[in-house]
Amino acid sequence: MLDIKKEDKENILNTYKRFDLVIKEGKGATFFDESGKKYIDFSSGIGTNSFGACDDEWTSAIEKQIHLVQHTSNLFYTEPQVRLAILLCEKTGMKKVFFANSGAEANECAIKAARKYSYDKYGSDRYEIITLVNSFHGRTIATLSATGQDVFHNYFYPFVDGFKYAIANDIDNLSNLINNKTCAIMIETIQGEGGVNALNEEYIKYIDKICKEKDLVFIVDEVQTGNGRTGYLYSYMEYGVSPDIVTTAKGLAGGLPFGAILFSNKLENTLSYGDHGTTFGGNPVCASAAYSILTRLNDDLFNHVKECRKIIEERLKNEKNVISISGKGLMVGIELKEGIKAIDVANQSIKNGVIPLTAKTKIRLLPPLNITFDELNLGLDLLIKSINEVAK
Ligand SMILES: *Cc1c(COP(=O)(O)O)cnc(C)c1O
16 A cells, blocks of 8 residues: 555655644545544635635536536636626626736735836836735745745745835834835735734724825735635725725635735726736636635625634633633634643644644644534534643
């Protein structure tokens, strides 16, 4: 029999510190390993499997398209892209869409568009993009440059020039960084990889206002927060702000590699013939998958996400080894009592049959959006048990 763990280490670059688990299959928020042992999934493939593993409607949307044509390139028109673009624009009020394959690529496109918008209107000296300390925007050289964490700024010099990092929730600090070179401000409303830290409303509204006043491009990276994750279609919608560019990926196609960049009418003509492109972006199978997800991101689902949040908070708030709970909706950060390591809790949880994630020093939960209350409660039982075992 294939020794998967051993052969993985020998044949695949060791860039991931994988958990000690081979996932074989799943349904909804339940995974099984090779021995048939069951796990409650609180990770959704890092927030990608919006409706869990192998959701029926999603599976049949993919199947249908895969028997029509799997790929055409962007040299031709295809129906799945157009149907999805119409729906994205309708649901967000944004004007145009570009399709990519991942979050990093979506942000790469946003960075290019913001700079070109400013170049077209103000010339070549206005190119700086302000992002936040502790942000995460991807692993390409440009998106690493946009990422405001020093740990990501090693080895791969030179990084891309023209990024400045503002301290989250500090309006004075941000306004001091804005000058006549600034072209854009880019934020996650909740810093996911950075530790599930939500920005406050006043700060988000200030960014919206200052971008409008100074004609800066307001970019919201919704790669992790988007597609219902926080109990809203896109997390910025909670605040009544209107970004110029919204990037989305992770949960968009329910677990297939896909991304989209949404442009307001301010930028609808910024990128034109030849300015940007991709071979796979907008792939019809992925676009069909995304359509089957997006049509079901409705108030019923958002209410379910908010109900799940209540259960999680209710069950964790009096736990003696839990200090605080952060994030929104089904994007949950759990701060543990001093001395309890998140990675130890994650390993113990997996032994006990629940799969969480970590973010910095916190446990992070990104369960499927349609997780059942039974699955949620069982997963929480196992998680709480694991935290307490590690604390001993
Ligand atoms: C995951 C993530 C990215 C990068 O997405 P990839 O698909 O891994 O390239 C970018 N921004 C945020 C906020 C993310 O959470």
